[in-house]
Amino acid sequence: MALEAxxxxxxxAPGEAPVVARTSYFRLQVWATWFVLVSxxxxxxxxxRLDFGYVVQKLPFLLGLRxxxxxFIQGAVxxxxxxxxxxxxxxxxxxxxxxxxxxxxxVAFALATFYASLxxxxxxxxxxxIIYLALPQVGLVLGGLASGLIALSLNYGAYLxxxxxxxxxxxxxxxxxxxxxxxxxxxxxxxxxxxPQALRLIIPPAGALFxxxxxxxxxxxxxxxxELNFLAQSYARASFHYMEMLLAAALxxxxxxIVFEIAQFRLERRFARGVAVAGRR
Amino acid sequence: xxxxxxxxxxxxWHGSLHALRDVSLTLAPHxxxxxxxxxxxxxxxxxxxxxxxxxxxSGQVIVDGIRLGxxxxxxxxxxREVGMVFQSFNLFPHMTVLENCMLAPVWVRKTARLEAEELxxxxxxxxxxxxxxxxxxxxxxxxxxxRVAIARALCMAPKIMLxxxxxxxxxxxxxxxxxxxxxxxxxxxxxxxxxxxxxxxARRVADRIVFMDRGEIIEQGTPAQMFDAPRxxxxxxxxxxxxxxxx
Numbered sequence: 001m002a003l004e005a006x007x008x009x010x011x012x013a014p015g016e017a018p019v020v021a022r023t024s025y026f027r028l029q030v031w032a033t034w035f036v037l038v039s040x041x042x043x044x045x046x047x048x049r050l051d052f053g054y055v056v057q058k059l060p061f062l063l064g065l066r067x068x069x070x071x072f073i074q075g076a077v078x079x080x081x082x083x084x085x086x087x088x089x090x091x092x093x094x095x096x097x098x099x100x101x102x103x104x105x106x107v108a109f110a111l112a113t114f115y116a117s118l119x120x121x122x123x124x125x126x127x128x129x130i131i132y133l134a135l136p137q138v139g140l141v142l143g144g145l146a147s148g149l150i151a152l153s154l155n156y157g158a159y160l161x162x163x164x165x166x167x168x169x170x171x172x173x174x175x176x177x178x179x180x181x182x183x184x185x186x187x188x189x190x191x192x193x194x195x196p197q198a199l200r201l202i203i204p205p206a207g208a209l210f211x212x213x214x215x216x217x218x219x220x221x222x223x224x225x226x227e228l229n230f231l232a233q234s235y236a237r238a239s240f241h242y243m244e245m246l247l248a249a250a251l252x253x254x255x256x257x258i259v260f261e262i263a264q265f266r267l268e269r270r271f272a273r274g275v276a277v278a279g280r281r
Numbered sequence: 282x283x284x285x286x287x288x289x290x291x292x293x294w295h296g297s298l299h300a301l302r303d304v305s306l307t308l309a310p311h312x313x314x315x316x317x318x319x320x321x322x323x324x325x326x327x328x329x330x331x332x333x334x335x336x337x338x339s340g341q342v343i344v345d346g347i348r349l350g351x352x353x354x355x356x357x358x359x360x361r362e363v364g365m366v367f368q369s370f371n372l373f374p375h376m377t378v379l380e381n382c383m384l385a386p387v388w389v390r391k392t393a394r395l396e397a398e399e400l401x402x403x404x405x406x407x408x409x410x411x412x413x414x415x416x417x418x419x420x421x422x423x424x425x426x427x428r429v430a431i432a433r434a435l436c437m438a439p440k441i442m443l444x445x446x447x448x449x450x451x452x453x454x455x456x457x458x459x460x461x462x463x464x465x466x467x468x469x470x471x472x473x474x475x476x477x478x479x480x481x482x483a484r485r486v487a488d489r490i491v492f493m494d495r496g497e498i499i500e501q502g503t504p505a506q507m508f509d510a511p512r513x514x515x516x517x518x519x520x521x522x523x524x525x526x527x528x
Contacts (some may be wrong), residue, residue, distance in 0.1 A: 020360070119522060126327045132420065147405060172371075174367060174369055174371040174372060175373065177334055177367070177371065178365075178367060178371035178372075178373070178430075179373075181332055181334060181358065181360055181363075181365035181367075181434075182360065182361075182384070182385035182389065182434070182437060183357050183358070183360040183362075183385060183437065184384075184385060184388065184389060188388055192388070193373055193384075196375050197373075198373055200375070204504060215347075221402035271375075273376075273417070274374040274375045274376065274377075274417040274418065274419055275374060275375070275377050275419065
């Protein structure tokens with residue numbers, strides 16, 4: 001925050017909203033309000049006369065601190081695993097698709113638009129079921145985990161591709177021209193000039209997509225994967241502690257989302273180099 | 282000495298608009314060419330054909346012995362030897378002033394980092410911005426940004442410099458600081474082509490002026506010939522419109 005004092009020309013670039021500096025008093029009020037809201041929520045839960053003993057007993061399983069009977073990871077750890085692997089695959093698929101969308105090659109363009117339209121135009125749940133239940137009918141049998149990973153990767157890859165494309169298109173053509181005029185080859189321009197600038201625009205919506213992916217990973221519970229939502233439901237069903245188990249699962253999802261949001265915020269700040277200097281006053 | 286740039290009857294269409302009509306031009310080493318003319322006359326298009334930012338549709342462009350428009354790699358090798366300064370600066374906003382100047386030498390010329398940094402600091406000193414090396418472009422005024430852009434181009438040690446209306450986006454009080462740098466380069470023997478509306482600057486710096494209108498070269502000659510004894514009606518009309526405009 002040392003930069004706040006030394007910026008002489010504080011005019012925001014055209015088309016960009018000026019970033020309003022938050023005073024420490026403002027931050028204090030934000031934290032206080034959060035504290036009140038969280039307390040109210042906790043008090044409300046307390047009023048439900050929940051069986052906390054049962055929650056404490058099952059928490060290590062929900063969090064995935066113990067392995068499942070078959071020796072595989074379970075609970076929140078499996079949720080994180082599914083999300084992380086799908087995230088990497090989706091990113092890969094999305095970059096290739098975005099390149100196709102930005103390409104002059106008609107076949108690449110058609111492939112990219114066809115894929116994006118197909119996977120954005122059908123429900124994720126239907127995609128999961130087609131891959132897991134319908135493909136075996138034509139001889140392609142995939143396990144629950146593989147099906148879940150493939151469905152999440154392809155579905156989110158399609159959305160992420162559009163995010164990446166719009167980010168790349170938002171970079172003024174003068175940037176590309178200046179780099180070309182210096183004799184830079186195309187791959188280097190993307191790597192050093194347009195890519196990093198586009199990332200600044202891509203990270204916020206991509207972060208939102210990943211948070212949403214974390215939550216949508218609960219859909220793969222129908223494939224018999226012992227992830228967080230699956231465990232919460234089975235324990236609840238067995239002991240009729242629905243409120244306890246589902247609230248606990250919700251809280252764990254929420255906590256994981258907050259970790260994602262913090263990571264996104266950090267990345268955003270990192271890629272705002274140059275722009276943030278002008279914006280922060 | 283052979284010509285650095287030879288343009289032979291090039292034509293260029295933007296859709297149905299005939300942007301360049303049979304334009305021919307040569308540029309000898311150390312020559313300083315100013316291109317002027319009304320807006321939309323094809324000046325910038327001509328300039329951008331010299332480093333292949335725009336591909337000409339017919340005719341040929343030979344720069345430093347290399348014929349443009351054959352493939353991407355030869356275009357890249359031409360661009361290495363031709364520096365360009367744009368109307369809107371086009372600095373890379375996510376890099377510091379120093380990083381802007383080091384990018385091409387390090388990645389294209391494969392200059393060692395330390396050497397490239399010394400080179401960059403040297404040129405920043407020459408455009409009087411040595412103290413601003415660690416700043417981001419957004420922290421600089423328009424005039425300062427344009428001087429960084431000039432330093433960035435010079436760091437590649439180009440044989441030719443192209444200036445595309447380098448002062449048109451600047452506030453009046455910043456125009457001179459940029460023109461002085463360009464005049465300094467001209468006095469140092471840099472070969473250059475400059476598109477500009479600054480007529481006093483053109484008279485001072487050019488050894489040849491080309492007047493274009495509607496995609497054609499109408500008239501060319503020394504500044505004295507062009508300003509004091511214009512032959513064509515179109516140049517006369519252009520000069521009178523500019524002089525009444527600025528008076």
